[in-house]
Amino acid sequence: MEISNEEKEGMGRGSERPAGAENTEHERLKTELSREHDLYLRTLADFDNYRRRVERERAVSAQAGKRELILPLLEVLADFDRALEHLGDVPEWMSSGFVAIYRRLISILQAQGIVSYESLGDTFDPARHEAVGMTESQDVEPGTIVAELSRGYRWGDEVLRPARVRVAQ
Amino acid sequence: MAKAVGIDLGTTNSVVAVMEGGKPTVIINSDGGRLTPSVVAYSKTGERLVGQLAKRQAAINPEQTIYSAKRFVGRRYSEVQSEIKNVPYRVTAGPNDAVRFEIGGKQIAPEEISASVLRKLADDASKYIGEKVTDAVITVPAYFNDAQRQATKDAGKIAGLKVLRIINEPTAAALAYGLDKKKNETIMVFDLGGGTFDVSILEVGDGVFEVKATSGDTHLGGDDFDKRIVDWLAQEFLRDQGIELRKDRQALQRLTEASEKAKIELSSVVETAISLPFVTADAAGPKHLETKLARAKFDQLTADLVERCVGPVKQALQDAKLSESDIDEIVLVGGSTRTPAVQALVRRLMAGKEPNQSVNPDEVVAIGAAIQAGVLAGEVKDVVLLDVTPLSLGVETLGGVMTRLVERNTTIPVRRSEVFSTAEENQTAVDIHILQGERELARDNRTLGHFRLEGIRPAQRGLPQIEVSFDIDTNGILTVIARDKDTDKAQEITISGSTQLSRDEIDRMVMDAKGHAEEDRRRHEEVEARNAANSVAYQAERQVKELDGNVPLNEKARAEQLIADIQQLTRSESSDIARLRQLTGDLQQLVYGLSSASHGSTAAGGAQSKTPPPGGDDVIDAEFRPSK
Numbered sequence: 144m145e146i147s148n149e150e151k152e153g154m155g156r157g158s159e160r161p162a163g164a165e166n167t168e169h170e171r172l173k174t175e176l177s178r179e180h181d182l183y184l185r186t187l188a189d190f191d192n193y194r195r196r197v198e199r200e201r202a203v204s205a206q207a208g209k210r211e212l213i214l215p216l217l218e219v220l221a222d223f224d225r226a227l228e229h230l231g232d233v234p235e236w237m238s239s240g241f242v243a244i245y246r247r248l249i250s251i252l253q254a255q256g257i258v259s260y261e262s263l264g265d266t267f268d269p270a271r272h273e274a275v276g277m278t279e280s281q282d283v284e285p286g287t288i289v290a291e292l293s294r295g296y297r298w299g300d301e302v303l304r305p306a307r308v309r310v311a312q
Numbered sequence: 313m314a315k316a317v318g319i320d321l322g323t324t325n326s327v328v329a330v331m332e333g334g335k336p337t338v339i340i341n342s343d344g345g346r347l348t349p350s351v352v353a354y355s356k357t358g359e360r361l362v363g364q365l366a367k368r369q370a371a372i373n374p375e376q377t378i379y380s381a382k383r384f385v386g387r388r389y390s391e392v393q394s395e396i397k398n399v400p401y402r403v404t405a406g407p408n409d410a411v412r413f414e415i416g417g418k419q420i421a422p423e424e425i426s427a428s429v430l431r432k433l434a435d436d437a438s439k440y441i442g443e444k445v446t447d448a449v450i451t452v453p454a455y456f457n458d459a460q461r462q463a464t465k466d467a468g469k470i471a472g473l474k475v476l477r478i479i480n481e482p483t484a485a486a487l488a489y490g491l492d493k494k495k496n497e498t499i500m501v502f503d504l505g506g507g508t509f510d511v512s513i514l515e516v517g518d519g520v521f522e523v524k525a526t527s528g529d530t531h532l533g534g535d536d537f538d539k540r541i542v543d544w545l546a547q548e549f550l551r552d553q554g555i556e557l558r559k560d561r562q563a564l565q566r567l568t569e570a571s572e573k574a575k576i577e578l579s580s581v582v583e584t585a586i587s588l589p590f591v592t593a594d595a596a597g598p599k600h601l602e603t604k605l606a607r608a609k610f611d612q613l614t615a616d617l618v619e620r621c622v623g624p625v626k627q628a629l630q631d632a633k634l635s636e637s638d639i640d641e642i643v644l645v646g647g648s649t650r651t652p653a654v655q656a657l658v659r660r661l662m663a664g665k666e667p668n669q670s671v672n673p674d675e676v677v678a679i680g681a682a683i684q685a686g687v688l689a690g691e692v693k694d695v696v697l698l699d700v701t702p703l704s705l706g707v708e709t710l711g712g713v714m715t716r717l718v719e720r721n722t723t724i725p726v727r728r729s730e731v732f733s734t735a736e737e738n739q740t741a742v743d744i745h746i747l748q749g750e751r752e753l754a755r756d757n758r759t760l761g762h763f764r765l766e767g768i769r770p771a772q773r774g775l776p777q778i779e780v781s782f783d784i785d786t787n788g789i790l791t792v793i794a795r796d797k798d799t800d801k802a803q804e805i806t807i808s809g810s811t812q813l814s815r816d817e818i819d820r821m822v823m824d825a826k827g828h829a830e831e832d833r834r835r836h837e838e839v840e841a842r843n844a845a846n847s848v849a850y851q852a853e854r855q856v857k858e859l860d861g862n863v864p865l866n867e868k869a870r871a872e873q874l875i876a877d878i879q880q881l882t883r884s885e886s887s888d889i890a891r892l893r894q895l896t897g898d899l900q901q902l903v904y905g906l907s908s909a910s911h912g913s914t915a916a917g918g919a920q921s922k923t924p925p926p927g928g929d930d931v932i933d934a935e936f937r938p939s940k
Contacts, residue, residue: 232597274372305368
């Protein structure tokens with residue numbers, strides 16, 4: 144490691160060069176300067192773009208953080224839905240308490256802007272539905288959803304979790 | 313200027329990446345994911361769906377949903393008989409024995425399917441970077457022949473892309489690790505993807521890669537590992553409950569998802585819980601699947617799959633006429649290489665050599681392709697590679713602590729300054745002790761230099777303002793300037809090579825700091841407590857002196873006693889911090905009391921009990937101990 148230690152005053156340095164070399168040196172420095180300036184502007188531009196991107200991504204990443212928590216919770220909601228089908232088999236005090244817990248969970252998600260949507264009877268749309276299988280059906284048009292196996296959830300414009308459905312053949 | 317992207321066009325999933333500000337970035341697709349399923353579907357209404365949407369409708373439209381098109385691209389119909397058996401869509405022979413998919417009575421070439429995927433990736437990339445994407449580097453397996461490469465290139469053209477180059481997947485992976493800069497090295501790329509396993513041996517020299525050998529298993533991948541868990545869960549359930557879950561499509565889907573999740577978790581923990589409440593029901597009521605899977609059990613379930621990787625590795629070495637000791641670098645590609653048993657196998661086969669795996673194995677090929685695209689589009693050479701300071705830099709301040717001005721991993725060039733002051737009355741010089749390291753106390757860090765700034769006008773402690781600036785230029789040369797704001801007198805020192813530490817040295821220093829973090833925190837607290845105690849004692853002393861006659865005798869005596877106690881405690885090395893804090897608090901209270909009492913008695917006296925805050929916007933961050 145080199146260490147040089149000097150007083151700040153009197154730091155000027157002088158140098159002399161033959162006159163002929165001066166012109167070419169001058170040209171070289173000019174080219175170098177314009178190249179450096181270009182590089183400087185590019186870096187500034189890159190940084191400016193980066194800053195904008197960071198601002199944009201800050202909002203997105205806050206949402207991404209929420210999503211990480213919410214997606215597994217939607218799985219739990221689906222479990223609740225499945226459990227609800229068997230509520231008739233338990234005493235009333237149990238089922239009503241159970242439903243109350245379920246509603247609380249739903250309202251917490253609703254407060255975050257997450258809402259479920261109905262799919263039964265709709266025409267299958269891969270943007271909102273995920274097909275699990277087909278069912279023979281005479282009553283409805285082919286492509287109509289005849290069973291919703293798990294509910295779809297939307298967060299603003301975005302489909303957080305497509306509904307799992309069975310579709311008429 | 314149009315941007316060039318790198319595309320990993322995979323059998324199961326595809327990834328697109330781009331160079332941004334000189335760094336490769338993986339692009340998030342319109343569905344919010346980083347992987348785009350390589351699936352294309354033609355819906356009954358004639359609409360073409362690509363990626364996640366195509367995958368979601370596969371179950372109701374299996375004959376018109378094309379996946380694994382890569383297995384057919386550029387091949388003859390007569391060559392792909394065994395592949396046809398594995399897919400639910402119709403594969404026929406087109407002109408010149410070319411492979412065609414038959415969809416709704418129309419013949420579609422595999423290139424068109426690949427083109428749809430490429431088009432979607434390029435569109436998503438355009439949307440993400442806000443610039444039109446026209447140029448691309450696309451990767452193919454090293455074993456692809458000319459026809460398969462040409463077909464991939466054609467797919468790019470159909471998608472409206474200018475294909476800058478077709479490069480080998482293992483080469484791209486090596487590029488992502490910067491291995492092109494190595495001289496005469498032999499690299500093994502071990503790629504275990506969703507459904508295929510490839511081993512490649514490359515040789516690099518002068519930035520050129522040469523493929524020495526390739527081997528693999530076209531039907532071995534992560535999906536097989538998932539299936540082992542599915543089968544195990546289903547068998548256990550059948551044994552305990554008498555119900556076959558695999559016959560129920562929805563139950564099977566839940567089982568498959570839970571199995572994949574369990575597999576992923578077992579890469580970081582040794583046991584995971586699998587819970588599928590209400591998975592099915594019989595006459596007796598609903599049934600739940602609740603079980604635990606240990607990594608040891610998972611390893612046992614998949615041992616034969618892992619073992620199937622051995623043959624191709626040995627084959628590739630043999631074909632390249634090399635032994636495992638000839639391999640200099642190993643690169644892991646594909647999500648399944650995160651499985652601990654797979655990593656253990658690689659180490660075992662490669663005589664304990666550590667593989668490169670710091671880049672996400674799902675994305676490493678696309679990242680390498682993006683780097684190649686950046687080079688070909690002329691973007692990369694324009695980029696100045698900015699360095700970072702490997703360790704923190706700072707100065708020693710009161711109590712022997714290191715005050716950091718530049719934190720480690722700060723991108724250089726950088727300039728940081730802070731204002732410091734004196735710690736003693738009438739101090740006329742300060743010692744600037746420049747330090748490098750991550751420890752809290754000055755003595756545990758490395759000294760880069762010393763200098764002394766003299767000629768400070770005698771003043772109360774805390775009043776002089778000494779601005780210390782650290783300036784690191786692009787070459788890592790550090791200049792430290794200390795300037796007295798009062799007299800404008802300055803002194804500086806230049807230290808070159810502050811960033812030129814060996815990797816080992818840096819790692820050692822960082823590890824050292826981590827190991828001592830707790831102890832350092834305690835010592836730092838001690839120093840802070842002592843500094844605070846001294847400062848309060850100093851204030852109290854001054855105040856007692858200034859208010860001389862106006863202080864009640866008993867309070868004066870109490871203050872003097874507290875000051876003496878504090879001074880005695882701070883001088884002894886093994887001080888009792890809790891007691892010191894207690895004394896400091898008591899004295900502080902007393903000072904407040906004196907101050908408010910004196911306001912009553914010396915109303916117009918204007919005696920300043922506290923040091924006035926330094927003028928301007930500058931904040932004094934720390935104090936220098938007096939020069940010796």
